Amino acid sequence: MTRRVAVVYGGFSNERDVSVKSGINIAKSLERLGVEVLPFDLKRDTVADLLDVKTDLFFLALHGRFGEDGTIQGMLELAGLPYTGSDSRTSAICFDKEITYRLVDRSVELPVWKRVESDRDVEGWEIFPCVIKPVREGSSIGIHICDDQSILEDRTRELLVAYDSLLLEEYIAGREMTISIIDSKDGPVVLPILEIKPKKRFYDYEAKYIAGLTDFVVPAPVEESVQKSIIEKSVAIYKLLGCRDLSRIDGILNEDTFYFLEVNTIPGMTDLSDLPMSARAMGMTFEDVVGGVVEVAEKRNRR
Ligand SMILES: Nc1ncnc2c1ncn2[C@@H]1O[C@H](COP(=O)(O)OP(=O)(O)OP(=O)(O)O)[C@@H](O)[C@H]1O
Numbered sequence: 001m002t003r004r005v006a007v008v009y010g011g012f013s014n015e016r017d018v019s020v021k022s023g024i025n026i027a028k029s030l031e032r033l034g035v036e037v038l039p040f041d042l043k044r045d046t047v048a049d050l051l052d053v054k055t056d057l058f059f060l061a062l063h064g065r066f067g068e069d070g071t072i073q074g075m076l077e078l079a080g081l082p083y084t085g086s087d088s089r090t091s092a093i094c095f096d097k098e099i100t101y102r103l104v105d106r107s108v109e110l111p112v113w114k115r116v117e118s119d120r121d122v123e124g125w126e127i128f129p130c131v132i133k134p135v136r137e138g139s140s141i142g143i144h145i146c147d148d149q150s151i152l153e154d155r156t157r158e159l160l161v162a163y164d165s166l167l168l169e170e171y172i173a174g175r176e177m178t179i180s181i182i183d184s185k186d187g188p189v190v191l192p193i194l195e196i197k198p199k200k201r202f203y204d205y206e207a208k209y210i211a212g213l214t215d216f217v218v219p220a221p222v223e224e225s226v227q228k229s230i231i232e233k234s235v236a237i238y239k240l241l242g243c244r245d246l247s248r249i250d251g252i253l254n255e256d257t258f259y260f261l262e263v264n265t266i267p268g269m270t271d272l273s274d275l276p277m278s279a280r281a282m283g284m285t286f287e288d289v290v291g292g293v294v295e296v297a298e299k300r301n302r303r
Pocket residue numbers: 111131137138139140141143169170171172173176202203204250252261262264
């Protein structure tokens with residue numbers, strides 16, 4: 001096992017607080033595995049210092065922009081430094097929900113969707129309820145369900161102040177499912193499918209990070225043939241997009257049809273996060289997950 005690992009967390013996206021929690025959990029579990037941990041809080045003014053850290057591996061525990069979007073991965077690639085997770089290209093693709101939709105279009109069912117760059121783009125939209133969301137964001141930040149045209153127009157105008165492009169899509173009613181995948185030496189392993197049952201209308205920021213606001217069922221009670229198809233589609237997407245080490249695919253099961261929503265290349269690792277919960281359901285501890293990621297990343301970098 002790698003002797004020294006720098007856990008990079010924090011960052012300066014809207015998901016900084018979540019990343020701090022993921023980073024602390026990852027650092028603690030690496031310590032329990034006997035690894036020397038160098039915690040690195042990424043801020044604008046510490047970016048350049050990252051390249052001077054003397055470590056065997058960078059464990060990226062960042063979420064959102066400048067963490068999950070390929071930028072930090074690109075910087076480390078340029079400097080020839082080894083890190084965990086997908087490369088800069090896959091990270092950039094998966095962080096952009098529109099590009100991801102375009103690439104997975106033939107592999108899986110998608111909500112009806114369109115790109116929005118101005119409030120004129122939502123005129124004449126006929127499917128309600130609908131969802132308006134930033135193309136590049138996470139943790140449900142900026143996501144709104146809209147029941148009529150006037151709410152849609154208001155939310156669109158508000159979001160366009162902070163984001164230059166949005167996705168407008170059909171609201172898919174159904175059961176929320178998330179599929180965590182981790183690499184092992186024998187290839188990608190799909191963890192038990194997790195069903196997410198938010199007590200609120202959808203799995204928003206609070207429902208994600210405040211205990212008690214969401215119920216979870218794992219393994220999700222889904223008929224075997226449906227389960228098999230969700231797993232096959234998820235692995236196909238993981239491979240198509242070139243994901244590495246770990247990822248989580250979110251979607252909604254409507255009747256027997258699985259609608260794909262997105263891929264997270266650095267899934268949350270907080271106490272309430274989905275991937276660690278799915279891992280526990282198959283007897284894997286947090287240390288097993290983190291240790292496994294280090295192992296596959298290490299093996300890649302030895303090649
Ligand atoms: N088309 C849709 N139909 C129904 N609900 C949706 C739709 N799109 C998003 N949602 C709701 O919003 C939540 C967040 O959506 P999504 O996973 O696309 O965004 P995110 O902000 O990138 O999330 P993450 O925290 O996983 O990075 C979903 O889990 C779901 O509850």
